[in-house]
Amino acid sequence: MWKDLFAKKKKYASLPSEQVRHEVPEGVMTKCPQCKKIMYTKELVKNLRVCLSCGYHHPMPARERIESVLDDGSFREYDADMISVNPLGFPGYIEKLEEDRRKSGLNEAVVTGEGTLDGHPLVIAVMDSSFRMGSMGSVVGEKITRAVEQAHDKGVPFLIFTASGGARMQEGVLSLMQMAKTSAALKRFSSDGGLFISVMTHPTTGGVSASFASLGDYNFAEPGALIGFAGRRVIEQTVREELPEDFQTAEFLLKHGQLDAVIHRHELKETLAVVLRIHAGGGESGWWRN
Amino acid sequence: MVAELEFEKPLVELRRKIQELREFMKTADVDLSAEIEKLEARLAKLENDVYANLTPWDRVQIARHPQRPTTLDYIERLFANFLECHGDRCFGDDEAIVGGIAEYDGLPVTVIGHQRGKDTKENLRRNFGMPHPEGYRKALRLMKQAEKFSRPIICFIDTKGAYPGKSAEERGQSEAIARNLFEMAGLTVPVVCIVIGEGGSGGALALGVGNHIHMLENSTYSVISPEGAAAILWKDASLAQRAAETMKITAHDLKALGVIDEIIPEVKGGAHRNADEQAKEMDRVLRRSLKELLALDGEALVRQRYEKFKQIGQVSFLQETIRAR
Numbered sequence: 321m322w323k324d325l326f327a328k329k330k331k332y333a334s335l336p337s338e339q340v341r342h343e344v345p346e347g348v349m350t351k352c353p354q355c356k357k358i359m360y361t362k363e364l365v366k367n368l369r370v371c372l373s374c375g376y377h378h379p380m381p382a383r384e385r386i387e388s389v390l391d392d393g394s395f396r397e398y399d400a401d402m403i404s405v406n407p408l409g410f411p412g413y414i415e416k417l418e419e420d421r422r423k424s425g426l427n428e429a430v431v432t433g434e435g436t437l438d439g440h441p442l443v444i445a446v447m448d449s450s451f452r453m454g455s456m457g458s459v460v461g462e463k464i465t466r467a468v469e470q471a472h473d474k475g476v477p478f479l480i481f482t483a484s485g486g487a488r489m490q491e492g493v494l495s496l497m498q499m500a501k502t503s504a505a506l507k508r509f510s511s512d513g514g515l516f517i518s519v520m521t522h523p524t525t526g527g528v529s530a531s532f533a534s535l536g537d538y539n540f541a542e543p544g545a546l547i548g549f550a551g552r553r554v555i556e557q558t559v560r561e562e563l564p565e566d567f568q569t570a571e572f573l574l575k576h577g578q579l580d581a582v583i584h585r586h587e588l589k590e591t592l593a594v595v596l597r598i599h600a601g602g603g604e605s606g607w608w609r610n
Numbered sequence: 611m612v613a614e615l616e617f618e619k620p621l622v623e624l625r626r627k628i629q630e631l632r633e634f635m636k637t638a639d640v641d642l643s644a645e646i647e648k649l650e651a652r653l654a655k656l657e658n659d660v661y662a663n664l665t666p667w668d669r670v671q672i673a674r675h676p677q678r679p680t681t682l683d684y685i686e687r688l689f690a691n692f693l694e695c696h697g698d699r700c701f702g703d704d705e706a707i708v709g710g711i712a713e714y715d716g717l718p719v720t721v722i723g724h725q726r727g728k729d730t731k732e733n734l735r736r737n738f739g740m741p742h743p744e745g746y747r748k749a750l751r752l753m754k755q756a757e758k759f760s761r762p763i764i765c766f767i768d769t770k771g772a773y774p775g776k777s778a779e780e781r782g783q784s785e786a787i788a789r790n791l792f793e794m795a796g797l798t799v800p801v802v803c804i805v806i807g808e809g810g811s812g813g814a815l816a817l818g819v820g821n822h823i824h825m826l827e828n829s830t831y832s833v834i835s836p837e838g839a840a841a842i843l844w845k846d847a848s849l850a851q852r853a854a855e856t857m858k859i860t861a862h863d864l865k866a867l868g869v870i871d872e873i874i875p876e877v878k879g880g881a882h883r884n885a886d887e888q889a890k891e892m893d894r895v896l897r898r899s900l901k902e903l904l905a906l907d908g909e910a911l912v913r914q915r916y917e918k919f920k921q922i923g924q925v926s927f928l929q930e931t932i933r934a935r
Contacts, residue, residue, distance in 0.1 A: 401928040407867065408858050427928060458923030465920065487811075487833045489842065492857045493869055496811060496833040497922040500819045503788060504795035504916050511796060527833070530772075530812040534788040549783040549812070550774030559775050568779060576780045 382448040394435035438593035443471035454484035461498025468505040477515040486526020499531035541570035681723030687889035704745030720756035723766030743786035772813030794819035798908030825861035832859035
């Protein structure tokens with residue numbers, strides 16, 4: 321009896337891990353998933369959500385991304401009020417959409433529009449993984465297709481930031497077909513000389529990596545971003561072989577010839593400006609005649 | 611002997627009974643022909659009932675039937691002088707995809723399709739019909755060649771999906787699929803796609819950007835396998851049967867969703883019961899398709915394909931309350 325009383329006494333209070341996580345007040349502080357350091361969210365956001373300690377690139381909300389690369393006040397959004405329906409009558413889908421709209425403050429997983437980057441007019445699409453994991457259903461496919469068509473009509477470059485788990489299951493085969501639809505729009509744009517820059521951010525997988533994300537005239541990625549077709553677990557179950565630690569990271573893809581460059585978020589705008597400038601009629605400027 | 615499927619069990623029972631009575635009649639010298647006739651009528655009725663009321667899961671079973679005719683079975687029956695062309699000219703030859711040139715009733719064509727095996731040995735060779743990037747790049751090479759020589763392209767779709775493996779990722783599975791979608795969209799020759807078995811996700815779509823898309827009645831086309839969907843949605847792969855219904859993957863579903871053009875009827879019990887008859891049924895649809903598309907020029911073909919995919923999907927708009935006020 322006495323023994324029992326003492327045994328129950330523990331030196332430290334132990335909390336289930338769920339509670340530990342909530343110790344960090346949501347919003348004010350952010351814990352880096354890579355180095356585990358805790359920092360002020362405000363400072364992290366100011367640093368473009370690149371960890372101040374280890375350089376880990378945290379997911380970036382679409383609005384912040386647009387602000388970080390476009391010239392101040394130049395952005396004009398397209399199709400802001402386009403929303404998903406439930407074409408398959410999938411149980412619980414509408415509720416999930418509503419919940420994500422509330423949580424993310426977005427109407428869908430991609431924001432599209434036009435603006436200028438370092439003075440260069442362009443059409444931009446930015447995916448946001450906080451809405452249904454950035455998955456592509458009819459709305460994402462349609463908004464991206466329309467954005468490409470706008471770039472085509474206006475004769476300006478098209479820039480996309482991808483962040484997506486792939487095709488959206490709740491819209492079944494309609495999601496799958498968005499891969500073909502977006503790719504067809506890009507083909508038409510490309511055939512008429514349009515410039516398309518794809519920047520893959522964490523994560524870009526499945527149907528999105530197997531369609532527009534990989535079709536850039538330039539394919540860039542952010543450091544450490546997960547990029548791939550099949551999920552790591554699926555591959556491990558299929559082949560039963562050890563996968564390298566950097567498997568399906570941006571660096572892995574670079575090594576295997578699948579990317580033009582891996583670019584740090586702090587250098588992204590500058591790099592994009594250079595690419596845009598090089599394509600802004602430089603070859604026709606006729607400097608050699610002077 | 612054709613392997614029987616789960617939902618065919620009542621039919622198998624009845625067939626066995628009839629067979630037994632026949633045997634008995636031979637040995638015991640009793641006239642049971644009236645009995646047999648009755649049973650045969652019942653069998654015919656039951657057959658009609660079973661095959662007319664197939665559930666999506668039943669169709670998945672038919673689509674996966676080991677003896678279901680494959681791409682090469684249809685090529686043999688529909689085309690003359692098929693010459694298989696190998697290799698992607700970059701890395702290797704992926705036998706999970708076959709392709710080549712042939713004649714369709716005298717018309718030069720290019721034929722490409724996923725190729726799975728019917729037994730273990732052949733499946734190992736064909737990687738169970740799950741292509742690597744070099745398979746898709748071979749397909750694209752042949753499509754570009756077809757375009758150069760103004761040949762229509764016929765694609766047979768029959769895969770569980772693109773192969774999920776380390777080497778496939780290293781060689782750019784995503785890029786290979788994406789590139790095919792992109793390039794197929796711009797082809798200036800007719801492209802007719804026919805789903806003959808399983809149409810599994812991006813790996814199927816990579817041969818699927820056609821002017822016309824048809825499906826055999828019991829084939830499926832989906833963003834993910836029923837097992838995969840069940841595992842992700844309900845964390846339980848055994849709910850695949852339910853997922854097959856929820857995901858809307860049958861030919862009838864895809865027709866209703868506006869994705870495909872025609873449903874090609876199958877012989878009773880499924881294509882594996884009679885490949886020759888099935889090929890004839892397919893021939894009728896393919897002929898009509900090609901005739902219609904050959905009347906269009908390159909530009910019109912690209913436009914028609916673009917518009918076809920552009921209209922797929924369903925969206926809505928938030929009520930613009932502010933503007934309404």
